[in-house]
Amino acid sequence: MTELDTHLEQVGGLKSARRGLFRLGAAGALAAGFGRAVRAESGLPAQDWGSGIGAAVADVTYGMPPKDESDMQRRLVPWLTGDQTSSISFTPLQYQTGIITPSGVFFERYHNGMVQANKRDTRLMIHGLVDRPLIFTFEDILRMPSETHVHFLECAANGGMEWRGAQLNSLQYTHGMVACAEWVGVKLSTLLEQTGLKKEGKWLLAEGSDGSHLTRSIPIEKALDDCMVVYGQNGESLRHEQGYPIRLIVPGWQGNMNVKWLRRLKIGDKPWFTHEETSKYTELRADGKAYGFTWPIYAKSVITFPCPEMHVKGPGVYEVRGFAWSGLGKIKQVDVSFDGGVNYTRARLDGPVQPKCFTRFTCEWRWDGKPALLQSRAIDETGFVQPTIAELRAMRGSNGVYNNNSIQTWEVKADGSVNNVQLA
Numbered sequence: 545m546t547e548l549d550t551h552l553e554q555v556g557g558l559k560s561a562r563r564g565l566f567r568l569g570a571a572g573a574l575a576a577g578f579g580r581a582v583r584a585e586s587g588l589p590a591q592d593w594g595s596g597i598g599a600a601v602a603d604v605t606y607g608m609p610p611k612d613e614s615d616m617q618r619r620l621v622p623w624l625t626g627d628q629t630s631s632i633s634f635t636p637l638q639y640q641t642g643i644i645t646p647s648g649v650f651f652e653r654y655h656n657g658m659v660q661a662n663k664r665d666t667r668l669m670i671h672g673l674v675d676r677p678l679i680f681t682f683e684d685i686l687r688m689p690s691e692t693h694v695h696f697l698e699c700a701a702n703g704g705m706e707w708r709g710a711q712l713n714s715l716q717y718t719h720g721m722v723a724c725a726e727w728v729g730v731k732l733s734t735l736l737e738q739t740g741l742k743k744e745g746k747w748l749l750a751e752g753s754d755g756s757h758l759t760r761s762i763p764i765e766k767a768l769d770d771c772m773v774v775y776g777q778n779g780e781s782l783r784h785e786q787g788y789p790i791r792l793i794v795p796g797w798q799g800n801m802n803v804k805w806l807r808r809l810k811i812g813d814k815p816w817f818t819h820e821e822t823s824k825y826t827e828l829r830a831d832g833k834a835y836g837f838t839w840p841i842y843a844k845s846v847i848t849f850p851c852p853e854m855h856v857k858g859p860g861v862y863e864v865r866g867f868a869w870s871g872l873g874k875i876k877q878v879d880v881s882f883d884g885g886v887n888y889t890r891a892r893l894d895g896p897v898q899p900k901c902f903t904r905f906t907c908e909w910r911w912d913g914k915p916a917l918l919q920s921r922a923i924d925e926t927g928f929v930q931p932t933i934a935e936l937r938a939m940r941g942s943n944g945v946y947n948n949n950s951i952q953t954w955e956v957k958a959d960g961s962v963n964n965v966q967l968a
């Protein structure tokens with residue numbers, strides 16, 4: 545018996561550990577259909593990197609991805625915005641393997657460029673209808689009780705170019721204004737406990753310290769529910785791109801409300817109707833009027849393999865992969881179609897399934913080599929079903945920009961290439 549066996553026997557885990565091994569064997573047999581592995585009789589020649597000494601550890605380094613992974617970059621659409629300081633870059637979702645978006649490729653959205661704020665001069669003022677208006681330093685915020693949550697963040701303009709028809713033959717450009725990260729910080733309710741709230745305080749205004757002084761109104765129920773002032777992102781401090789040193793996280797609601805380089809929170813008795821929540825970031829209807837506030841991101845999903853950047857190579861068995869998310873809570877179900885939405889197969893949810901967070905889904909696909917139309921449809925725990933683009937257009941016309949959560953169709957051609965298409 546090895547030391548591990550003895551330990552497992554003591555804690556009563558030996559049997560299940562052994563069962564685990566057998567289960568692995570069974571999964572291996574099932575997976576055989578996927579591979580094109582060759583028989584091992586021929587032997588495995590040594591690889592050239594294995595014959596010498598590897599690189600030494602170095603002092604004071606920050607690791608970078610392997611050279612071969614250099615396609616994993618944020619990209620922009622040059623014609624989309626008039627200049628690059630009020631612009632956006634897109635997350636390379638086609639290369640994202642798990643639910644966490646690496647901080648270096650988290651999409652960026654600036655209304656007036658990226659500013660390099662610092663911890664020393666950062667101040668957060670909370671005032672308005674509070675009992676004790678207060679100004680917090682970064683140190684003050686860091687000392688307070690903290691929490692960790694994994695949440696997606698999506699610009700309401702994600703997919704905004706696709707309202708009038710399929711435009712861009714790229715997953716990065718059709719869906720890359722979204723990303724998901726682990727955030728660490730202080731709940732807004734913890735901060736507001738210190739200032740106290742007057743009874744008439746029903747709304748909160750959040751303002752950024754960058755030149756755009758971006759401001760948004762948030763109902764106090766949401767502010768007290770799950771909003772956070774965060775300083776941690778994926779195990780380190782926020783990046784400048786994401787609002788270093790502090791930003792607001794408004795879980796599941798429009799990216800625009802997640803104010804970066806946070807500076808001021810004002811409590812009031814009514815919303816402020818700033819231009820970011822009236823002329824922008826509202827939902828246009830077919831009649832040209834816009835709905836009032838629509839804050840949450842509704843259930844949405846997209847297949848990340850195959851996609852225009854990730855082709856299939858010949859008939860055979862594939863694992864279709866993707867992400868689903870909802871601003872209303874957890875993802876309950878994802879269905880995948882191979883025939884443009886006529887038939888659907890239930891996908892496997894690759895847990896943990898967390899609220900207002902990317903959920904990874906996978907679905908086995910036996911491709912016969914004929915043209916196919918791949919789709920995924922998300923359903924969240926509130927029962928919200930991701931709509932088709934035709935259903936969305938019937939409700940809202942096709943002149944809008946925001947809140948396009950429609951089902952994406954990828955056309956797989958006989959040669960294995962993949963195109964962004966829309967079905968009437």
Ligand SMILES: Nc1nc2c(c(=O)[nH]1)N[C@H]1C(S)=C(S)[C@@H](COP(=O)(O)O)O[C@H]1N2
Pocket residue numbers: 650651652653654655656697698699700751752753754756757758785786787798799800801802803804805
């Ligand atoms: N202060 C400030 N906050 C901001 C913005 C900004 O330009 N300035 N852009 C907003 C918009 S429109 C979006 S979609 C998100 C994007 O967050 P990210 O750049 O971390 O991806 O930040 C929001 N918060």
Ligand SMILES: [Mo]
Pocket residue numbers: 653698699700701799800
């Ligand atoms: Mo945005």
